[in-house]
Amino acid sequence: MMLSRTAASLYWLGRYAERADFSARLIEATVRLDALSTRPAGSAAWASALNVIDAGEAFAALGKHVEQRHVAPFLLCSPDHPGSIWRCLEAARTNARAVRMALSRESWSAINNAWLRVSTGGVPKDGAGLLALLEGVHSSALSLTGAIERMLKHPSSMFMRLGGAIERVDNTARLLDVKYHILLPEEEVVGGVLDRDQWTTILQTVSAVNAYRFLYSGGLNARNVIEFLVLRPELPRSLIAGAQEALEQLQHIAEVTHNFSAADSLAMTRLAVLRRLKVDAIIGEGLHEYLEDFIEQNAALDQAISTQFRFF
């Protein structure tokens, strides 16, 4: 027996926690790109970071210059930006509070700690302070994942993981789409020589620099990175891995509820299609079009989940 409201809160808790973690990685990778690489990328790096999480307009409304000292605090702790890490953590915590009893103490502590860290930390004074704070958000996210995995095999952990999986593929798809646009000068064709630092940034954002090197020996190139991020099940943040995780969680829930409905079939079809897909086909049809489609499908699955479990 699980209340629909509880399931909805857990699902959104999973989504918001994942989103906060993703934003933290994105800021971290952009700081590196902006400041630590041999050729500082400057405002272009921050502009693309804003686009990845669809916050370009909201930031522009502030009338501030696109640079780290304005964008990073905006993405990190702006109370006005609904996608800021602080707002995500607050939303995650609000959902967690609403279902305290469905959570283990460890899971609650992980979310509450992350929220406290960002709430009490204030705007970091310098790059080092920023990275330290992001590191903190990161480790809280890790302890949440760990805590969820240790929870009772119960629909509460399944709904959180389901929300996490739906959010994760959305983030990866957006990251790839935006970065790809920026990376690909108009006259250049797919597969050309691309900016090494930019690609590294993408891989850093999904914590997969070393994993990429391990799986691909030929160095960085667009085709491999696309295949890696879309089709390699070994990478937890790839689209296919997320699709698989979403389906698995739905199946676990179905074992408990003995219900099988629209969301299950959508998730199953999506995975089957991904399994047959080849990277050249994606590039041939156009990566941007493919990713747009994927993001739409993912939204449709999200809707189907809400309906199936009577979230409202």
Add this chain to the structure above:
Amino acid sequence: MRDPVFIEFFDDVERSIPRAECAALVDWLNTAPIETLRMRQNAAEQAFRQLGITFAVYGDEDARERIIPFDIIPRLFSAAEWARLEQGLDQRVRAINAFLNDIYGEQRIIKAGIIPHDLVFSNPQYRSELVGMRPPHDIWAHIAGIDMVRTGADGFSVLEDNVRTPSGVSYMLENREAMIRLCPELFRQMRVATVDGYPDLLHAMMRISAPPAARDNPVCVILTPGQYNSAYYEHSFLADSIGIELVEAADLLVEDDKVWMRSITGLVQVDVIYRRIDDDYLDPEVFRPDSMLGVPGLMRAFRAGNVTLVNAPGTGIADDKAIYSYMPEIVSFYSGSEALLPIVQTWRCREPDACQYVLDHIEDLVVKLVDGSGGYGMLIGPLATKAECAQFRAAIRAQPEKYIAQPTLALSAVPTLTDAGIAPRHVDFRPFVLSSPDGVAMVPGGLTRVALKQGSLVVNSSQGGGTKDTFVLMRDEGIA
């Protein structure tokens, strides 16, 4: 002339001779370095914050989530003291349930002329909608929090009954958890009775209180106004400890005079609701029509006998401060014997002689609104300014029936860790008493609230009070 304050743990005001049952505790207190105590206290508060054991103070925007200060020095009752309290509480709570059955039923106590007719019938806490209603098993107040004060070695009295939705039991449990973790040596030095059976006791009470027609395995839930309620942590803590659902009004609906909850697989019938929502908000069909917190039709289901409400609606009449002053008569009327727990002497301003006395002596008295709670609407004469006294005099003259007065009690004090070292602070005590068809039950312990400001008598958390663990010894033998 006020009595000297009784300092618990000690036999003398100089605090040199520990009472026998407190010898080990005093010894611990004398040997534990104060820095260690402070460190442990901080660790406990840190843990409470991390767990989110917070409460909200209404009207305090900045501190939406505060923790209640916790004091590391427990207070202690001997086994014999507890046994006496337990007996008195059992008697009192049975009488409260009998009283509620009676005034919504035959009204024998009014016909017998023991309680004035209008005190009940014109009381806003009396719910005429419930006349003739019989809740499942004739139990109205399943959960009672009885506020007790101590004024001497043997001087325990009841300050207030709470039989609507008394809160604070989670602090009893969490404080004990913290003490076991931070001061394990104390539990080796003395045999402290455990309180961790409370959730099981509560669950058993709920199950057995289900409507007689309910299925073998009744579905029990806790109904909360939601996470912005000041006691939300407690609601979720209890649901979690028992392993039942914590529901909000939007999760419930009434169909065919039955209560259902919305689940991911469909509607599930609910048999017992421990509701932490006030009567007024419970069902917009019957009480406040603008309530968003309530469940439309809930009272229909209750009347049809399809759901048990813990506590039943209408119990507020029994903890009204004007009714309180009749508790000794109420207890002896229903139990046939003398009340074991005394009450604090109370002047009812509705009676002209008493009113005059209160007006003449207001500087020495504590004046309370009969329907006030949480330390609001209260005047402590000896601490009040002339202007405040005048204001209350005028208010009493205008609506005497709304006020009672009591002497300023010399509340007992317990050594407490303060900024200036260990010093006595005033305390009260709220044990939680459960009633079911199986009888009355309670765990040995309760919530000790402490007024952290020097000399203060107000222990309410909304007014800067803190809490302490309450030790009840399992046995007194071996104590000299």
